Amino acid sequence: MNNKQTLYKLNRKANKTISKLGRNYSALNEYNEIVNDLGLEHLAVDRKSKFGTSKWNLRDMVSEIDYQYSTYKENGHFNNDCLHSSDRNERLQAMRECKRLKRFISKYSADTSKLKCYENHCSRFDNAK
Secondary structure, three states, X not given: OOHHHHHHHHHHHHHOOOOOOOHHHHHHHHHHHHHHHOOOHXXXXXXXXXXXXXXOOHHHHHHHHHHHHHOOOOXXXXXXXXXXXXXHHHHHHHHHHHHHHHXXXXXXXXXXXXXXXXXXXXXXXXXXX
């Protein structure tokens, strides 16, 4: 059994399944709405996803959102350019997106302490090495 399969089994026990009703279900809906609004539809968590997101849990979603948030602080990244744009509308849109991402992280990061990421997302919430 490889590392990803082991993590998936651990997450399944800890998380029960992401599609159950409750807080995780609302996180799933909110996450999918955010990534779709950002034009990152391939990152939406879906049971039939060909991109491997079907096995993601809450920690994976928080990690991915954290990574997306970090791109607004990364010099040279398009999102950072939008945040510092001379175009007021573009700048305000980027600020709204940042706040939305930060709210998601704040809202759900506390629920991820017992979970392991299914894959790495270049985020501070990824599994410790």
